[in-house]
Amino acid sequence: MLDRITAPDSLLVALPQAALLLDTADxxxxxxxxxxxxxxxxxxxxxxxxxxxxxxxxxDFVVFVEEIDHRGTGWTRGVAMRDGAGEPLKLEISGRPVPxxxxxxxxxxxxxxxxxxxxxxxxASDLQRAGLTEWKRAESFFAELERQNQLIxxxxxxxxxxxxxxxxxxxxxxxxxxxxxxxxxxLLGRDIHSMxxxxxxxxxxxxxxxxxxxxxxxxxxxNRIENEVFWRKDGxxxxxxxxxxxxxxxxxxxxxxxxxxxxxxxxxxxRKLREAMEQVADLRDRLEQENxxxxxxxxxxxxxxxxxxxSPSIRQVLAKIDLVAQTExxxxxxxxxxxxxxxxxxxxxxxxxRRRRPLIHFKCSSVSPDAIEAELFGQMRGAxxxxxxxxxxxxxxxHGGTLFLDDVEELPLDQQGRLLNALQTREVTRLGDxxxxxxxxxxxxxxxxxxxxxxxxxxxxxxxxLALNVFPILCHPLRERHEDIPELTAHMxxxxxxxxxxxxxxxxEGVMQRLLAYSWPGNVRELRNVIERAAxxxxxxxLIVEIGESRPEALSSNPNVKTEAEIQQEIRAxxxxxxxxxxxxxxxxxxxxxxxxxxxxxxxxxxxxxxxxPADWQG
Numbered sequence: 001m002l003d004r005i006t007a008p009d010s011l012l013v014a015l016p017q018a019a020l021l022l023d024t025a026d027x028x029x030x031x032x033x034x035x036x037x038x039x040x041x042x043x044x045x046x047x048x049x050x051x052x053x054x055x056x057x058x059x060d061f062v063v064f065v066e067e068i069d070h071r072g073t074g075w076t077r078g079v080a081m082r083d084g085a086g087e088p089l090k091l092e093i094s095g096r097p098v099p100x101x102x103x104x105x106x107x108x109x110x111x112x113x114x115x116x117x118x119x120x121x122x123x124a125s126d127l128q129r130a131g132l133t134e135w136k137r138a139e140s141f142f143a144e145l146e147r148q149n150q151l152i153x154x155x156x157x158x159x160x161x162x163x164x165x166x167x168x169x170x171x172x173x174x175x176x177x178x179x180x181x182x183x184x185x186x187l188l189g190r191d192i193h194s195m196x197x198x199x200x201x202x203x204x205x206x207x208x209x210x211x212x213x214x215x216x217x218x219x220x221x222x223n224r225i226e227n228e229v230f231w232r233k234d235g236x237x238x239x240x241x242x243x244x245x246x247x248x249x250x251x252x253x254x255x256x257x258x259x260x261x262x263x264x265x266x267x268x269x270x271r272k273l274r275e276a277m278e279q280v281a282d283l284r285d286r287l288e289q290e291n292x293x294x295x296x297x298x299x300x301x302x303x304x305x306x307x308x309x310x311s312p313s314i315r316q317v318l319a320k321i322d323l324v325a326q327t328e329x330x331x332x333x334x335x336x337x338x339x340x341x342x343x344x345x346x347x348x349x350x351x352x353x354r355r356r357r358p359l360i361h362f363k364c365s366s367v368s369p370d371a372i373e374a375e376l377f378g379q380m381r382g383a384x385x386x387x388x389x390x391x392x393x394x395x396x397x398x399h400g401g402t403l404f405l406d407d408v409e410e411l412p413l414d415q416q417g418r419l420l421n422a423l424q425t426r427e428v429t430r431l432g433d434x435x436x437x438x439x440x441x442x443x444x445x446x447x448x449x450x451x452x453x454x455x456x457x458x459x460x461x462x463x464x465x466l467a468l469n470v471f472p473i474l475c476h477p478l479r480e481r482h483e484d485i486p487e488l489t490a491h492m493x494x495x496x497x498x499x500x501x502x503x504x505x506x507x508x509e510g511v512m513q514r515l516l517a518y519s520w521p522g523n524v525r526e527l528r529n530v531i532e533r534a535a536x537x538x539x540x541x542x543l544i545v546e547i548g549e550s551r552p553e554a555l556s557s558n559p560n561v562k563t564e565a566e567i568q569q570e571i572r573a574x575x576x577x578x579x580x581x582x583x584x585x586x587x588x589x590x591x592x593x594x595x596x597x598x599x600x601x602x603x604x605x606x607x608x609x610x611x612x613x614p615a616d617w618q619g
């Protein structure tokens with residue numbers, strides 16, 4: 001019997017699957033390999049009866065054995081076997097008879113449960129291998145997509161950066177790095193507001209919760225801002241406009257993306273353009289004012305006169321004009337009212353290098369003290385009630401030309417100081433403005449009073465007087481240069497007749513003698529008025545003049561009633577008498593104002609009204 005099973009036993013050991021040799025005649029397991037012993041959980045040295053492993057499946061196994069006998073081989077999954085412990089096994093059984101050995105079968109067993117486990121593991125392994133391949137492919141795809149997106153972001157001319165819902169930087173494109181001077185290493189993962197958006201341009205702290213970008217990633221707002229600043233790494237600000245837009249991940253707010261551009265150069269260009277437009281507007285206003293002023297000057301009678309006369313005093317004035325005209329020196333012209341101070345100023349300007357620019361005449365006594373500041377220095381719209389538009393002052397209008405300050409002693413003291421500052425700094429600031437404008441002017445001043453006495457009386461600043469009195473010119477009154485009266489008379493009569501469209505009458509010797517004998521308290525201006533009136537009334541071909549005949553006769557014969565002219569003459573005489581008693585001193589104890597019992601300003605006002613000068617009380 002041992003020889004019968006030697007060959008099958010060695011065969012069983014060589015088989016990779018569980019196998020045993022069954023003697024069907026004795027229901028005995030002759031031998032088995034280790035795989036079979038492990039599968040059934042039995043001792044190979046002392047195996048049980050094979051039928052014990054079949055249990056209720058014995059009939060099914062008998063049918064299987066018959067199939068093997070009939071066909072010479074067979075396999076089945078319909079035999080439900082058990083292991084040595086009685087646990088069911090799900091097996092596929094294959095069998096074939098041992099050649100030349102009756103009743104011996106070689107049975108092999110395939111554990112279907114183990115096969116299922118191995119199949120699942122194999123499938124899982126295949127799936128894993130396929131998943132890794134797909135993951136690598138997906139990783140490559142997204143890496144390429146990210147690379148392309150990064151290329152697009154870096155190619156954009158605008159700065160672009162992203163923040164998460166906590167305000168931390170998630171990405172920064174190349175343009176943003178170049179504009180801000182920060183690198184991705186500086187910014188990624190950090191609070192970008194505290195690095196580039198922490199202060200306003202004014203230096204005021206910019207809290208993050210007030211920032212529109214904050215509102216984008218916290219409150220889902222799209223914000224477009226046109227004028228803010230970001231701060232570069234070197235601490236310099238750049239003006240930017242930006243759009244901040246919330247971004248979402250699976251419909252959940254994840255942060256915001258900010259697209260910005262540097263508009264510093266554009267803002268600077270806009271500022272320069274705005275300043276240029278303001279300068280153009282200022283120039284237009286100044287030209288309009290100059291044009292209106294020049295038109296007014298053209299229609300003025302003064303524009304039709306030159307300095308007429310050949311007396312020593314006139315020759316001296318002309319010589320001084322020749323000396324000073326080509327210089328930039330400040331000129332102070334003094335003289336009584338009507339002596340031609342404005343003509344001297346015009347002659348100096350017309351002979352100067354500034355003659356192509358305007359001569360701006362500002363008569364200080366013709367403007368109320370409240371309006372002098374706006375008239376002289378200019379105004380901005382809204383600077384005071386009634387200031388409806390921007391307007392350059394006389395100082396600006398005279399830029400490049402000459403400013404003629406007539407009756408300069410009438411300037412209020414506070415405006416005298418401001419005028420002096422403007423002349424010294426060559427800058428003027430309009431009323432209601434903060435911007436100083438450069439001015440290039442020459443100043444000619446004129447006064448009807450003794451300015452040294454005005455300084456002593458506290459009416460004029462000493463420093464302004466010294467600044468104006470660089471080159472003094474005295475215009476003598478007409479009573480001191482009677483030899484000029486014939487020439488002046490002929491000139492004025494010719495001008496008046498042309499203007500009035502009258503035939504020029506003859507100046508007789510008698511008329512000329514009367515003109516020469518008169519004292520002319522009103523000087524050349526009074527002479528001009530007399531000649532013009534004479535041109536109107538002279539109808540016989542001879543000049544008829546009326547000198548000292550303009551006083552109306554008294555309307556009442558009552559000697560106790562005085563006319564207004566007589567009252568005014570008495571007031572004038574009384575003022576002169578006061579000045580003679582006080583030797584010209586007006587203010588202070590024992591001054592003329594105290595003698596009359598009136599304020600000093602009232603006394604000066606009356607002197608001006610009655611045209612009283614030093615010559616009246618010094619004679």
